Amino acid sequence: MKIVYFNYLADAIGPLIRTLELAKACSDNGITVSLYFMNEGFKPPEFVYERIRSYQSETLKIHYNNRHEKSLAIPVDNSDQTKAPGEPRIRLRGLLKQSALSLLYIPAELKIIRREKPDAVMARPDHAFSFCFSSRLAGVPLVLDTDGPVEELDLYWGISSRGLSKLDTFRAKSSSAVSVVSNVCEELWHDKISDRKRFFIVPNGTHQEEFLPQPEDKREALAKSLGLQGCRVIGYSGNQRIWHGLPNLLRSALPLLESDKTLKILIIGCGFNEDLMEECGISESIFRNQIVFTGRLSYWDMAAHIDLADIMVMPYNTLPLFYFSPMRMFEAMSLGKSLITSNQGQMHDLLDERSSVRFFDPENPGDLHRVIKKSVYDDDFIKAGLRNREYLIAEHTWRARGAKIKEAITYAVANY
Numbered sequence: 001m002k003i004v005y006f007n008y009l010a011d012a013i014g015p016l017i018r019t020l021e022l023a024k025a026c027s028d029n030g031i032t033v034s035l036y037f038m039n040e041g042f043k044p045p046e047f048v049y050e051r052i053r054s055y056q057s058e059t060l061k062i063h064y065n066n067r068h069e070k071s072l073a074i075p076v077d078n079s080d081q082t083k084a085p086g087e088p089r090i091r092l093r094g095l096l097k098q099s100a101l102s103l104l105y106i107p108a109e110l111k112i113i114r115r116e117k118p119d120a121v122m123a124r125p126d127h128a129f130s131f132c133f134s135s136r137l138a139g140v141p142l143v144l145d146t147d148g149p150v151e152e153l154d155l156y157w158g159i160s161s162r163g164l165s166k167l168d169t170f171r172a173k174s175s176s177a178v179s180v181v182s183n184v185c186e187e188l189w190h191d192k193i194s195d196r197k198r199f200f201i202v203p204n205g206t207h208q209e210e211f212l213p214q215p216e217d218k219r220e221a222l223a224k225s226l227g228l229q230g231c232r233v234i235g236y237s238g239n240q241r242i243w244h245g246l247p248n249l250l251r252s253a254l255p256l257l258e259s260d261k262t263l264k265i266l267i268i269g270c271g272f273n274e275d276l277m278e279e280c281g282i283s284e285s286i287f288r289n290q291i292v293f294t295g296r297l298s299y300w301d302m303a304a305h306i307d308l309a310d311i312m313v314m315p316y317n318t319l320p321l322f323y324f325s326p327m328r329m330f331e332a333m334s335l336g337k338s339l340i341t342s343n344q345g346q347m348h349d350l351l352d353e354r355s356s357v358r359f360f361d362p363e364n365p366g367d368l369h370r371v372i373k374k375s376v377y378d379d380d381f382i383k384a385g386l387r388n389r390e391y392l393i394a395e396h397t398w399r400a401r402g403a404k405i406k407e408a409i410t411y412a413v414a415n416y
Contacts, residue, residue, distance in 0.1 A: 004112060005033055005122045007039075007123075008127065009126060011044050021398040029406045034061045034116050034118070035063065036063045042065050105134070123142065124146075125144060125171050132175075144179065152321055156243065165192075172193045177415075179201075179404075182349070185323045204401075205401045210303060213336055226266070228292065234249075234264070234372065238270070239269070252368040253372055255369065256372065269294060309332075311340060318342065336388060338388065340368070342361070
């Protein structure tokens with residue numbers, strides 16, 4: 001079986017990693033994949049190029065920087081990672097324009113499809129819908145590889161999704177199968193097409209071979225370089241956008257930091273934000289001595305830093321639409337870390353009796369503080385994190401996600 005897989009993004013790290021890993025996972029599950037990054041502005045960090053080079057094989061061909069069309073990249077201001085969701089950085093007119101421009105891809109897509117002769121086309125839509133036409137014109141079934149729903153525009157960006165929702169409906173009806181990242185996303189897409197047999201839930205995942213506990217000597221050396229030796233460490237990975245809840249973690253942990261100078265917070269993957277420290281009432285002394293920012297890291301360096309934490313906290317507040325599939329959850333699980341998180345979204349769906357997790361109630365002020373205090377000194381809870389690694393290896397690797405995508409492709413081909 002062979003697929004052509006289209007992606008239209010330029011430099012959005014999480015989605016690009018998902019596309020690469022799903023392509024590799026499909027290849028590992030016996031599918032020949034030709035992956036095309038169609039955006040002529042494609043310019044991710046070097047570690048993504050390194051991964052592309054390492055993944056190239058007889059059954060996985062990856063193509064990028066095709067300069068046959070105008071770029072679909074939407075300029076995004078990344079200078080302030082703490083903006084509230086209600087402050088849009090994109091506009092409806094711009095999104096509609098990007099969607100219209102995607103039609104310019106049709107000739108190139110048709111050329112690719114006719115040259116590759118795949119059994120199916122898989123496409124990550126984002127702002128594009130050209131693949132609906134090119135796959136239909138080529139007579140090849142389409143698998144829609146979806147991620148964030150357009151409904152997030154209303155709730156997180158203050159933009160009406162009405163016009164784009166109709167576009168989503170068209171994309172869904174043009175497809176023979178739809179991959180969704182979560183149960184919430186499945187329900188949103190089900191509002192657009194009623195046939196549930198077309199839906200395949202494919203969350204994010206990770207590689208247990210890469211996100212694995214580090215050798216003790218390397219772990220100690222990194223801990224020493226960051227001033228974490230002999231300390232209890234609360235870990236947080238991800239960015240500082242307000243809905244990820246970093247302020248919630250800082251405020252909740254502050255009384256513990258004040259009473260225990262050997263307790264530290266390790267903030268993995270992002271840099272220091274002075275305004276955030278002031279907003280959360282963090283003193284200069286605590287900031288300098290007990291809060292460690294790694295700064296931006298290569299994705300493949302994340303594992304060694306996550307491994308330094310005794311527990312990992314996902315301090316999400318209650319969100320109106322928790323459709324995400326948090327990679328940070330799977331990464332922490334793969335490293336055998338016990339989790340503290342709010343009981344919503346995919347954490348609620350996947351973290352069960354097989355997991356080492358403690359939930360907090362984001363509607364109850366002080367509950368995150370209570371759970372952190374209970375957990376960070378609980379050696380049995382910390383050691384139980386190894387159950388999370390066992391659970392991840394059993395069900396939540398990228399290879400397992402590739403098997404699910406293979407089901408979607410097989411269904412699409414059989415029902416086209």
